[in-house]
Amino acid sequence: MAISVPADPASGRSGPKEVAVVRHPIADARNIVVGYELRFGGSIDLGDPAMDAKATSALLVEAFGDIGLETLAGRHPAWVTIARNFLVEIGPPPVRPDRAVLQIKAYHARDDLLQILQRLSRSGYTIALDEWEGDLGQNVEELMSLCSIVRVDISKISAAELPRVLRVPKMQGALLVATEVGDHAAFLRCQELGFTYFQGEYFAQPRTFKHRGVATAGLGSLRRLNELTSGEVSFEDLERIISSDVGLSLKLLRYVNSAFFSLPRNVSSVHEALSLLGVRTVRRWTTVMVLASIPDVPDELVSLGLRRAHMCEILAGGTTSEEREMMFTIGLFSVADALLDMPMADVLETLPFTEELQAALLRREGPKGELLAAVTAYERGEFPTLPVNDTRPTLAGAYRAALEWADETSRAIA
Template sequence: MGYELRFGGSVDLGDPAMDAKATSALLVEAFGDIGLETLAGRHPAWVTIARNFLVEIGPPPVRPDRAVLQIKAYSAREDLLQILQKLARSGYTIALDEYDGSLIDNVEELMGLCSIVRVDVSAVSAEDLPRVLRVPKMQGAMLVATEVGDHAAFERCKALGFTYFQGEYFAQPRIFRHRGVATAGLGSLRRLSELTAGDISFEDLERIISSDIGLSLKLLRYVNSAFFALPRTVGSVREALAMLGVRTVRRWATVMVISSIPDVPDELVALGLRRAHMCEILAGSALPEERETLFTIGLFSVADALLNAPMADVLDSLPFTEEIQTALLRREGPKGELLAAVAAYERGEFPTLPTTDSSPSLAGAYRSALAWADEASRAVA
């Protein structure tokens, strides 16, 4: 439904006293210099707006249909209520953020202007949630559960009447009572095992892909898409291998298999692609083999959610080195620590990594991975 825009460092756009000029500079950079298409694609950007910004400057530099304006839940003075009324009449969608049921002045009037109420469900006990939701439900607000950590929390929130959900739950596996990979994913796992096995030869890779008609057709359609911009149409797996090389074809055949797993959300595949490319970029000037390993680690970091099984069970069936397994299972070792930093950055936690003058930044790598993964996802679909 949208992507939340978060700012790093010590900036808190939710602070009622946040300087309007600082807020303005950040929003102009986000919406102007970077651009909404890069940040949120076809979805609206959800952005927290400081009270002082609205009072002193007005609405942000973005069309009403391209943003959801988030206002932190605190007592609103009359000047802010008047501005919110004007924004609502102008077509802006306004969300009340971090609502926890605390008594605040003008809460009903404020909620009358906010069509969306966001609740951090990790900060409210399951027993207390019905009380917290009483007023928003009376006001007819759309409920958004944030910080949803797993599928159990997701099911609880859904039963309580939440409409939209934000958090780690969709990137976590739904663990069932039996161990092992669900039946629907076994064929995909076998194919992934073949594709990721050591130094695979040209002939072996051609045999593996050609023996799966669906995979062959999907791979050829992808290779001939605008993403690769090849000078001529590729008509066979052998021709693709000859033109692109074993490493490239194996990479994209693996992505094809992952994207074909039944009942997998598109956003989960996109998340794996973003992590994969971001890890690869942060490898810097490393050897191609090292970059390929980091791409694989990023891509398979969502394998447990893709296959709805514990990561240890998934890795039991894949011929990965101990280094890759350690990175994926425990986020240990240099590659595991890099993956942990990538995952933290995408959550808006803004970690730091050891850098040199020539090292790519996390921010730059994320922005590049965002654009690259969007393009790759469109071609994969």
């Protein structure tokens, strides 16, 4: 169900459109998600000081009511940036204090905002100071005293300057969040500096490029993936591949018998699963489970791969089932380098993918690569537009559907 807002003439579509929203994970040092920052596109920008607060509030109520906070953030708090005029004119967003972290940009706060923040803090809301760069101008120190969390965009501050920037928040005892953490080297630096939480693309990047090849823990997975992606796998071949791995067989049977599939009877063997679901379906889920079972992989990374896979599949639109399956594979394997901790080029050398798939995954080339690029841009909160196509949904609609599906699937295969 779409959220109706005024049509955007520039979008190329007529009638109502959906509110674009994306969630960005915030994780601790063990890569366990502790919250999701919600970023809205189009008509909702809670952090824009020039916005129409009342109109934005109405859209926000619709967004939370229609999409549901459970879908957007699950059991975690939703981190939302709020502009001064929204708080002054409207108050807090329609979210319970225990389900939200309110982010306030670091700037010279007026007394009316400080009074509102004091009331919110007494009401149980957690307040985070966002985009802190070490400026102790008028009222900023008082603003910080109301914020138990301080967020620092490390991409905007040099490594030499970071200790100075962190001095005051550390003296205040604030919990430090590093944002825009681009890779594992930056993640490790931030850990050493005393950051507690981390946000950025680091978790979806390979941890090291020190050598060609893959860690021993991933060798078995690569062999399985090679067999599973080799052309047309027969019923007998797939049964042999799965049955030869006891752990994989048990995981597949547990998953097939879960509420996700809602089969009419309990499935007790790989042969029976293949007979009921078919080679294509079992092959897909076996591939997903091989990737998800690689040791020491963050759950959020598996969820990201599933979300991209389903979003790409949805956006393939009214093409053939083979094309949709190919787009699912491209989305799923777009995180294979991070899952296997090796460069994407090395991953693809070991897998029998076509030139078309390799070009899409390595260089975002061709129609399939361009579609993957649009999906990843949407994830970053850039909210691109796709050419008008009546056979496929909007990026916003595809993201929402993929988000819910990926979360449900992640729980089922855990």
